[in-house]
Amino acid sequence: MHRPIDDPAPPRGPRPHPVHTSALWSDPPAPGQVDPAVLGALLDRHGWSRRGGAAGRYSRWTPPGPGNGGTSLLVPESRSFPDCEDLIGEALTALARSSSPSARDVLVSLTVPSDEIRWWRDVPSGPADTASWTVEERLRAAARQMLLAGALAARARAGYYGARHRRPATALLEDILVGPAPGGRRLTAFVPVAAGRPLAVRLHQALDAAREAVDYRRATGGMDAFDGAVAAGVSHELVEAVVALVRGTEGARVEVSWSPAAGVPEGCAAAAGPVEFSPGDLPVLREASARYLRAEPSVPVRITGTVVRMRRSGPRGAGTVRVRVLAGAEVPHVRMALDEEDYRIAGHAHLVGLPIRVQGRLESRGGFRRLTEAAEVVPVQVDEAERDRLMKSLQENLDFFEEACSGD
Structure with a gap:
């Protein structure tokens, strides 16, 4: 708050308000960016009434509904007149200040062509x-x-x-x-x-x-x-x-x-x-x-994914695996039942940080979240960076070990 007298550095000015640092999508567009024909078409779409104007130069528009408070817009017919940009600027300002709900819709469509x-x-x-x-x-x-x-x-x-x-x-x-x-x-x-x-x-x-x-x-x-x-x-x-x-x-x-x-x-x-x-x-x-x-039929797929959950009723035998899909199907996760050998391969691949590849049929029942006839489970080699990331994910989800080892 207090600076030494001999300090040559000028005091800092006030920080700009966050609102002023960049234009918001809700701000009216610049008049030079608005096509008069587009503005007129949007006003007509949203119920504004055309009330005449100078033929060939501009048209006058009033908002829909009663109680518009005498609001009207002058919209030029084209950009060929010197006062075109001024009229568009005045129309945009009037729309921003209007209490009519349709005015907001017109501004949104002008700001983000939609x-x-x-x-x-x-x-x-x-x-x-x-x-x-x-x-x-x-x-x-x-x-x-x-x-x-x-x-x-x-x-x-x-x-x-x-x-x-x-x-x-x-x-x-x-x-x-x-x-x-x-x-x-x-x-x-x-x-x-x-x-x-x-x-x-x-x-x-x-x-x-x-x-x-x-x-x-x-x-x-x-x-x-x-x-x-x-x-x-x-x-x-x-x-x-x-x-x-x-x-x-x-x-x-x-x-x-x-x-x-x-x-x-x-x-x-x-x-x-x-x-x-x-x-x-x-x-x-x-x-x-x-x-x-x-x-809708089931779909044959060949999925590559990482094992995120394993479950079986005992220390041996078949089990159920949940896989996060990386490639092969447009779904985030699938569940599948694997025999003892494939279940063991899936568990080992997960422990060393490798995804697996498996083929089967993506079943429509249940919303394409289950892979039936799953077979040919094999680990997939990945680069070291991806393997480190998968291992980190494994360490962050220690509940996997508890479920995989407890046989729940």
Whole structure:
């Protein structure tokens, strides 16, 4: 606090506040980065009304709903006029200060170019347009299930995924932004185009295919359309997400809207509108869900992994091994039953810090978490750095020794 008089070093200034060290994603974008056509398209999408303006120069937009307080935006038609950047800057400032929920959605889509996925649930509202805790939780849980199903379908096509592809699919959801769920009836997710467009495209196609398959089943009594819908991304996980969305409502809708900045992806409609499901669809959806669960076959695999758990009923004989998968299957862990010789090889490989390789069939029952017909267990040589890491992991999990040696 007090410096010597003869100290030539100037006193340090105040430390910058953390908020000022870098731009936040919620900050409005720079006016020079905003395309007027994209801004106009987003305002129209989110319910803003065009109220005229100077023809060929700018348009005037007012927010949706009553009580907008006289707020209006002047949006230039193009960047060919000298005052274009000033008008865009004023419009962005007005959006940031607006109390309209749609203003926030427009800013998010401008800051992070995103495809928008919206869910609606027709449920009774509470006092002052509120919703019960469970109603809003159901909406968010169903939306997350549906996003995960879309992420899984973007990785591979299957009628039932179980534990397969879960890690990369879940990682894809980390970049998605979500808006509020007013009254537990509506929710919007912003899927960044750079990382998440395959998810949005696959979900859009899968929902259309699921709707057509349900209509086909109700019209003809056949379930064949659900078999073909797997190629479009329909799965047990997607159908269960739709069931969770519709259950307890008078109807539900899902809509995918493309980012105006990125354009419409190839093979998709520009404005297809929401896909609707009703409580009358639930019996068909549940039947399809069970069908996918039964029909998905087991998969022959050759897995490389590290042993993390061993168990058998006595000091000798067959036992059960749990393996953390390193390669060969898109699942984090599998369990397998091994005969006495293979169990001994797996135990020795673990004690010296080596992974094992084993072949068998990844069983769909139980979610692809179990390897049946396991055979040909062999240790796999790894470099010294990886071996040291595996040995360290072994020492940190001493309960393995207790279980392996106790025969529990």
